Ligand SMILES: Nc1ncnc2c1ncn2[C@@H]1O[C@H](COP(=O)(O)OP(=O)(O)OP(=O)(O)O)[C@@H](O)[C@H]1O
């Protein structure tokens with residue numbers, strides 16, 4: 001029975017369209033790349049602010065983080081795609097993907113950065129302040145460099161989520177890999193099985209090395225901490 | 231050099247400092263002694279505004295410290311040595327010593343490195359210039375921290391229990407360094423539980439209890455004829 005899904009002619013169909021798949025894959029890569037840049041920038045800034053002493057700044061970041069963590073990405077995408085045009089704001093699908101996935105992941109990265117900063121002993125802030133470093137200098141020269149190692153694994157995991165989440169574009173005909181695999185099979189090829197399989201494989205190829213690296217790096221960190229040298 | 235006038239400090243509802251009045255003259259070595267939790271650390275931390283007083287004034291070199299000017303004033307006038315060393319673990323010793331001079335005081339790299347080696351020699355650790363803090367013993371880390379304080383060329387150095395976190399066999403090497411420094415014209419404020427050391431370096435000793443200064447005087451006065459019962463009780467426990 002399962003053979004019906006994957007009969008050879010369906011694969012032949014797919015092979016003949018490989019260039020279109022490649023193009024959709026590149027679109028996904030493009031969205032992921034720029035969304036990641038955006039998420040890292042926003043996440044780093046928001047993370048630093050949420051560890052600052054200013055209550056107002058902390059509150060603003062809190063609202064941002066809670067909003068994006070507690071609502072589905074789909075709503076955010078639909079809102080920008082369907083609702084914003086009534087305000088005269090019309091964006092193409094790819095920029096919408098970059099914007100929404102970037103903001104969404106930025107909220108998670110902000111939490112990763114904040115946790116990293118909070119794990120640094122208070123004495124480091126004291127030392128920096130007693131030497132006369134400003135808050136920004138303290139962060140840039142002393143605190144953040146110390147957090148990098150510890151936050152790399154969770155950042156890699158966020159990156160994996162981000163890559164998978166770009167598939168949200170399928171809901172607004174975004175031309176990405178997910179959308180294309182589905183649309184291609186629907187439009188007369190009827191090769192859903194191979195199409196989804198290849199689609200999944202391509203996501204897997206992107207994500208697996210990251211997940212794997214994050215896990216082994218985390219093990220290594222743990223071992224080095226237990227070995228006495230952080 | 232430093233003046234605290236009617237300094238009060240609350241953490242939430244607890245009053246930690248109650249009306250602290252204290253003046254430290256240029257070149258003076260002031261030792262602060264007191265029971266645990268009496269507010270010694272908080273007092274010293276008010277001197278460089280690591281803690282901002284709830285009320286009262288702190289003057290450094292005649293300048294009233296404020297939230298706005300603290301970074302500027304502290305940068306140019308005082309340095310601090312902490313109980314837990316607080317070296318920057320992601321940098322080697324040399325970078326620990328040159329970071330502030332180069333970044334904050336705009337001193338050229340070559341000069342900053344020369345100064346760093348000069349003060350590493352003072353603390354006897356020139357051979358550790360390229361070591362990372364985690365590879366050093368506690369005593370060595372604290373000597374590096376002292377060298378870092380010296381590299382700022384600050385006229386005031388604040389010590390908050392510099393030997394309390396050390397294994398007993400390392401206490402002396404750090405005290406020796408501080409004693410040697412005390413011969414120079416640096417203003418020093420030292421919180422310590424090492425009574426012999428206090429007696430050796432102190433021009434004046436301040437005894438704190440429960441957020442107040444209870445007794446104040448020369449080392450001789452303090453150890454031989456203390457006036458307050460609480461001071462005597464404290465001394466009898468320690469010596
Ligand atoms: N950041 C803080 N938040 C709340 N309470 C604090 C804080 N820092 C100090 N305290 C409290 O203030 C009191 C005085 O603390 P401080 O560290 O100045 O005492 P100390 O004399 O240095 O004691 P020790 O000898 O243990 O170092 C203590 O009761 C302490 O619990």
Ligand SMILES: [Mg+2]
Pocket residue numbers: 270271272390391
């Ligand atoms: Mg203390």
